Amino acid sequence: MSRSITIAKAGLPPGPKGTLIGGNAAQMGPRRVDFFLDLAQTYGPVASFRVGRWRVFLVSDPELIQQVLVTDARHYIKHFGARAFKPILGNGLVTSEGDFWLSQRRMMQPSFLKALVLSYAPIMAELTTAMLAEWSPGKAVDLEFEFSGLTSAIALKTLFGLDDHGDRAKVDASLIETFDSLTARVDAPIRLPLWMPTLTNLRLRRAIANVKALVDGFIAQKRSRPLANDLLSTMIMAQREDGSRMSDQQLRDEAMTLYLAGYETTALTLTWSWYLLSQHPEAERRLADEWRRVLGGRSPNAEDLTALPYTSAVINEAMRLYPPVYAIGREAMTELELGGYRVKRGYTILMSQWVSHRDPKYFPKPEQFLPERWLDGLAARLPKFAYYPFGGGQRLCIGSHFATMEAMIVLATVGQKYKFTLAPDAVIDIKPQITMPPKFGMPATLELR
Template identity: 80%
Template sequence: MAVLQTLHKGLPPGPRGTLVGGNLSQIGPRRVDFFLELARTYGPIASFRAGRWRLFLVSDPSLIQQVLVTDARSYVKHFGVRTFKPVLGNGLLTSEGEFWLAQRRLLQPPFLKAQVLSYAPVMAELAEAMLAKWTPGKSVNIEFEFSALTSAIALKTLFGLDDHGDRERIDSSLRLTFALLTVRLDALFQLPLWLPTAANFRLRRAIADVNAVIDGFIAQKMSRPLGSDLLSTMIAAQREDGTRMTPQQLRDEAMTLYLAGHETTALTLTWSWYLLSQNPEAEKTLVEEWRRVLNGRAAQASDLPSLPYTSAVINESMRLYPPAYVIGREATADLELGGYRVKKGYTILMSQWVNHRDPKYFPEPERFRPERWLDGLAARLPKFAYYPFGGGQRLCIGVHFALMEAAIVLATVGQKYKFTLDADAVIDIMPQITMPPRYGMPATLARR
C-alpha cells in the first residue's frame, strides 16, 4: 500500500482525443511523427488512446529498462504484434512464457557469435555474385537489390537452401500481407478474418502464398540429409519428453527467422546507402577506410575490427532509420511506472525512433554523423538510449548475424559501386512491422 500512495492520480499527460476513436486520427500513416511529438510535448511518459486501447509512450531509458528488464515477467507482447500473428504464427517474435523460453534455447546455438562467424564467407560470396550481375549505368531499386541479397543469405546460412526463385514470390506476398495487416491494425474496428470481405480475401490469399513457399522450403530440406544449418537443427531437435516440433511450429519459426534474417538487414543497408548518398564526405571517409584495409577484396569477419568507420555508419543508419521502430508490451497485472498506475491491459510503447533522436544523448539528432560513434559513445549511453535490436531477455536472437552481415555486404559492395539517387525520387518511410521506404529507393549504378 505504501507504494500505491506515492502514485499520481489519473493518467500521464497526453493529447485529448475523440470519445470513440481516441487519438487514432492524430496518429496517421507516419505514426513515428506522432510518437516524437508526443514525447517532446508531454515528457518521458505520455498517455493516449487508440480506439479501445489505452497506451503509454515511454521515452526515458530507465523506465524502458523497468518494462523490458525489471518487470518483464509482468508484460506480454501487445495487441499490435498479435495483429501480425496470422502470418508470423507462434514463433519467437510472438510466443510467450515457457514455450517461448524453450524455443529460444532450442534456436540459440546457430546464432552464438562463434557460429555466426562461419557464415561470413557465404555472405561475401553471395554479395560478389550479385555484383557480377550489375553493370554501370543500370537503374536499380536499392531496397529490392539488398532484399534479394539478404534473402539469399538467409536461405543459405539459416536453411541450407539455394534461392531458386521462390524468394521473389514470398517477398511480394509478405509485403502485401504486412500492408494489409497494418491497415487492419489502424482500423477502429477489426472484422473477423473469416468474414468474406474483399480485404480479408486478399489477406488470406497473401498469407496462403507465404505459407506455401515456407512449406516448400521445409519440404525441400526434409527431402535430403539434414545438415548443420538452423532449419536442420529445428527438424532434428528432440525435447526431453521425446517429442519434436510439429509441422506448424516448424513453419512458424521458419517464417519468423526468415523475416528477421533478411528484412531488417536489407533495410539497414538500404537506408545506409540513402544516407551516404546525401552525405558525400562521410562516403569518402568510408571508401578510404575500405581501400586502406581491404584494397578491393571482399570483406571477411576478421577484417571487421579494422573497419570502425564502417561500424559507425551502420550504427548511425540504425539510429536514424531503425528497422524496428517501436516495441510494445501489455501489462498482465496492475503495475507502477514513472509514478503512474499501469492497469492490467494497458499497453506500454517504447520507440527507437524517438529515443534515437534525443538531443540529450545525440547532439544534432537529425544529422547523419557516423563519427559520433568513434569515441566510445555506445559504452557511455544509458542502456536504452540506443536499442535497435530491442533489449532484455527478448533481445533479437540474430544481433551478431545482422551486424556482421551489414558490415560485410556494405564494404564488399561499396568498394565496387556507388549509388546515385534518381533526381525525381520521393523518399519517405512506411511504418509497418518494419520501416521500408514507401516508394522504394530508385538509383543508378556507377563504378567506384
C-alpha cells in the same frame, strides 16, 4: 519490482486530447513516428494517448524502458499490434509468450552461437558478389528492391540451404501481400474477424496459405536429405531438456519469423545507410578509405570486421536515424506502476526507437548523420535503452549478431565497387509499418568508384 506499490500520481500521464471514438488515431496519421516524437518532446518521458479503445503510454526514459523490458517483463505480453501478425508468424519467437517462448528461445539459442554465425560470412560475400555481377555503371536501380532481393537470398541460403530464385520470388510476393493486409488491419478502426469471407480476408488467407505451403515444402525437403550447415538443420536437431524436438508446425513458425527478421530489417539498414552516405560525401570518402586500407578490393571475411570501425559506425548511425523496427509495444497483464503512474491491466506501453535515438541528452545534434559519434566508446557509455535497434531484455533479437555482420559485409563488398547517386526527382519519405521502409522506394544510379 513488487506489485505492492504506492501510486505517486493520480490519473493519466499528460498527453493530447482526442476524439470520443477514435481517440488520437487521426492525429497520429500515417507518419506516426512524428506524432511519437512530438509527444515525447511536448509531454515528457511518460506521455499518454488513445487509439480507439486502447490506452497507450509512450515511454522514452531509458530507465523506464528497462523497467518494462527487463524488471517487470514477466507482467507484460506483446501488444495488440504485434499480436495481429500471429496469422502468419504463428507461435514463433516474436509472437509467443511465457514458458513456451522461453523453451523455444533456449532451443534455438545454439543455432546462433558465434562460431555458426561467423560461418555464414562467405555465403553473404558470395551472394553479394553475384548481385554485383548483374549491375553495370549507369544502371538505374531501386536500392530497397536490390537489397531486399539480396538479403532474401542470403536468408533463404543460410536458413534453408536454398538457391532457387523462383522459390524466393514466390515467398516474397505472398509475404508482401500478407504484410500489407495485416498492417492495414492494425490501422483499421474496425477489424472484422479473419473467418468472415470478405474479399480482403479471402485474399489475406490465400496469401498466408501460399507462404505456409511453400515453407512446409522447404521443411519436408530438408527432412528428406542429410542435414547441413544451415539454421533449419540446427533447429531440426535441437532438443528440449526432456528430449523432445520441434514439430513441423513449430519449425514453420520459427522459420517464418527468422526469414522475415533475417532479410527485411537488414535490407532496410543497407538502404538507409546508402541514402545517408549519398547525402554525406565526406563520410563516404572516409568509409572508402577504410575499405581501401583494410580490404584492398576483396570482400571482407568475418575476421576483418573488427578492423572496420568506421563501417560499423556508419551502420550504427543509420540504425539510430532509421531504426528498421521503430517501436516496441507491451500490454500490461496486471496493475503496475511506471514513472509514478498507474498502469492498468490492458494498457499498452509503447517504446519508440525513433524517439529514443533522437534524444539530444544522449545524441547531440540528433538529426545529423554523424558516424564519428560512435568511434570514442559511445556505445559503452550510453544507458542500455538509449540505443536499442534490436530491442532488449530477454527478448533481444536472437539474430542481432547475424544482422550486424551481414550489413557490414554487404556494405563493404558493394561499396568498394559502386557508389550511388540518388535520382534527382526522388521523393524520399518513410512508410512506418512494422518496419520502416522508404515510402516510394530509393531510386538511384550506379556509378563505379
